[in-house]
Amino acid sequence: MHPAADPSTATRATRDIRVVYIVDDEELVRGALGSLLRSIGLEVRAFATTEEFLAASRAGGPSCLVLDVRLRGQSGLALQQSLLQLDLPSIPIIFMTGHGDIAMTVKAMKAGAVDFLSKPFRDQDMIDAVTAALDNDARRLEVRRSLHESRVRWESLTPREHEVVLHVATGLMNKQIAANMGIAEITVKIHRGQAMRKMNSRSVAELVRKMDALGLLQDGI
Incomplete structure (x- = not known):
C-alpha cells in the first residue's frame, strides 16, 4: 500500500504554484503569451473576455493578471474598476495595449496597475513584469498568512x-x-x-x- 499523502504538503504545493491569468480577445496573442510564460515554468490560464475571467475560480497561490486595455465588450480598464468595486482579493495587473496613451496609463497606474506595456513589447519585458508582479503577490500572501496564523494563536x-x-x-x-x-x-x-x-x-x-x-x-x- 502507498502511504497516505500529507494534506499539509498538498496544500503547500498548491499554495506555491504561480499562476498568470491572461485576458485578451486575440487568440494569437493569448497563445503566444501562454507559450512564453509556460516556458519559464508558470501556469497560465487564458480568457477571451473579462466575463470569462470573472466566472473562473482563482488559485490560492501567487498570481497576476496580464490584461489588454481594449477588448470587445468590457474593457480592461473597466475590469480593473470592477475588481476594485467588488472588493475582490488584490491581484497585480499588467496592462498591455497597441493603442496606449498617457491618459490611459495614468488612469491604470493610479488604480493600482503594476505595469503598462505597449505592443509590440519584448518577451523579456513581459517576463520581467510578470516575475516582479508574482514576487510582490507572494509577499502579500505571506503577510496575510502570517497575520491569520497570529490571529488564530491569539484566539x-x-x-x-x-x-x-x-x-x-x-x-x-x-x-x-x-x-x-x-x-x-x-x-x-x-x-x-x-x-x-x-x-x-x-x-x-x-x-x-x-x-x-x-x-x-x-x-x-
Whole structure:
C-alpha cells in the first residue's frame, strides 16, 4: 500500500504554484503569451473576455493578471474598476495595449496597475513584469498568512493570558503585573510563559510585533 499523502504538503504545493491569468480577445496573442510564460515554468490560464475571467475560480497561490486595455465588450480598464468595486482579493495587473496613451496609463497606474506595456513589447519585458508582479503577490500572501496564523494563536489564549501579555506589551515587569492584577508573581510567570509558547514568540519584542500587526495594542483588546 502507498502511504497516505500529507494534506499539509498538498496544500503547500498548491499554495506555491504561480499562476498568470491572461485576458485578451486575440487568440494569437493569448497563445503566444501562454507559450512564453509556460516556458519559464508558470501556469497560465487564458480568457477571451473579462466575463470569462470573472466566472473562473482563482488559485490560492501567487498570481497576476496580464490584461489588454481594449477588448470587445468590457474593457480592461473597466475590469480593473470592477475588481476594485467588488472588493475582490488584490491581484497585480499588467496592462498591455497597441493603442496606449498617457491618459490611459495614468488612469491604470493610479488604480493600482503594476505595469503598462505597449505592443509590440519584448518577451523579456513581459517576463520581467510578470516575475516582479508574482514576487510582490507572494509577499502579500505571506503577510496575510502570517497575520491569520497570529490571529488564530491569539484566539487560543485564555482571558487571563490575554491580560498578562497586554501588560507585558506595555513594558511592565512581572512583579508590577502581579500587583496590577492582584495575583502572585509566579502565576504571572506561568501565564506569560504559556502565552509566549502559544504565540510562538521567542522574545517579548517578537510578541509585541505580532500583537501590533494584529492591531491589538491600539485596540487594547
